[in-house]
Amino acid sequence: MDSSKNLEDKYYIKEVDTDGKSIYCYHDLMGELLIPTHKHDKAQMLYSEGGIVYVTTETKTYFLPARHFIWIPRGIAHSINTSSENVMMRNLYFPIDSNEDPFYDKEGIYPVNDLLLQIMLFTNRWNGNLEKGSRNFVIANGIKALLPEVCLTDLPLALPSPKDIRLNKIIVHLDENLTETILFSDLAERFGFSERSLSRLFKKDLGMSFIQYFTIRRILKAIELLLEKKLSVNEVARAVGYNSVPTFSNTFLKILGARPSDYINGVEILKK
Template sequence: MVEKYYIKGVDIDQNSIYCHHDLMGELLIPTHKHEKSQFLYTEGGIVYVTTETKTYFLPARHFMWIPSGVKHSIHPSSEDVMMRNLYFPDEKNDVSFYKTEGIYPLTDLLLQMMLFTNRWNGNLKKGSRNYVIAKAIKAILPEICVNNLPLALPFPKDARLIKIIQHLEKNYQEPILFSDLAKKYGFTERTLHRLFHKDLGMSFIQFFTIKRMLKAIELMIEKKMTINEVAIAVGYNSVPTFSNTFYKLLGQRPSEYINGVEVLKTI
């Protein structure tokens, strides 16, 4: 059996920057970790990245930074999703940005820099032209990536909350009142509010809003619905309210997001 690049190739040369661009080719990259930090950008579909504590949603025209040593698995929506990876060795002068998991929009500047990497693959030797370009990509990230987007949902641990989350996942398109939810599962509103914060680190409204927006992104990427139809499908009767909520989460309007999907393929 040939070992996958992410199991063996990435860390063979501890001083190199490793590059891998290819179709996913599989619907699951099993749990693994690297000695290098990972810059992951994808095109052509949806990718979920699962760590030990959270599931991250990586939409088109965004990238995820995964620090070294973080165990993670990758779940693309299709084998045809394009994956673009750069793996960077840790350095003594690395700032806190490089030590934190996060999802960020791919700015126009980063997009242009990523175009230089399209034909790279394997180890980029220290001092080479490609290594210098890749190093510049890493160096600029803390300066231009200021919005770590909340495109992640934690795993509930409390059995009572697991049932509630399953209910929300099945009924994200319905208008669910917190008071009704508490009553349905035998809680007072105050007790359920505390449970959400203690177990998930966020409120019911925060969790349910992110859940709905992630579903909206899935529907928009499929391109089978208009923005109005997507808004209704995820429980919003008001398109302006949906658009404003989407903007607060991703920093762009739904129409802007759709126009930016798979942008590398058009250049």
């Protein structure tokens, strides 16, 4: 069977942009582990429940944790992969005019506050095109209007993809050793760099320092483990290389805006 034909049949290819003035709504189980690279004429607000979601654009891989959404501007090519076909995907696709708020032109991940959460859950019964002027269109457009007002800071839940093959090998090594204490001097020596040259490579290729990259990678792994609910917060801290639980908790708070235990408790509301 022609796989390209199968892709053309998917709702996100054939239906989202059929009416350029409508807001398109789609809520359903993922149904597949990978949605291949595609793009829309409309901007996408993606909110998920029940698993781990990665969204990859040309420059970055975003980690979408529970009770957060990702905003994908119009025309941005992206793929989506998840840990399970049973992840619930909630999507709103918005037409964007050229003179609208700059927020709509920037990709990013944002927490869903209680107000947004209640409105998003209210859209559970909707699917397909919401025609301009209809009651549901007005409500959905209200969500769009709220975003620049309540989403003031996007969270650093993304890691750039390395372009230098030497750095790619280092990234693989870091991923395989998240539980270890890795000294930058040892890392540089292991891969044949001076500390200065490796530091420059990180900043030039990834736009961030080694410490920034490794810290975010550890916290992303911690979120995965917390969502699996097989380990306690203390055990998760040790599993991602933190000997001090307070240090882990403070770092988690700085990146995600909530402490590990509070984050898990906040996720529970999605089941109600």
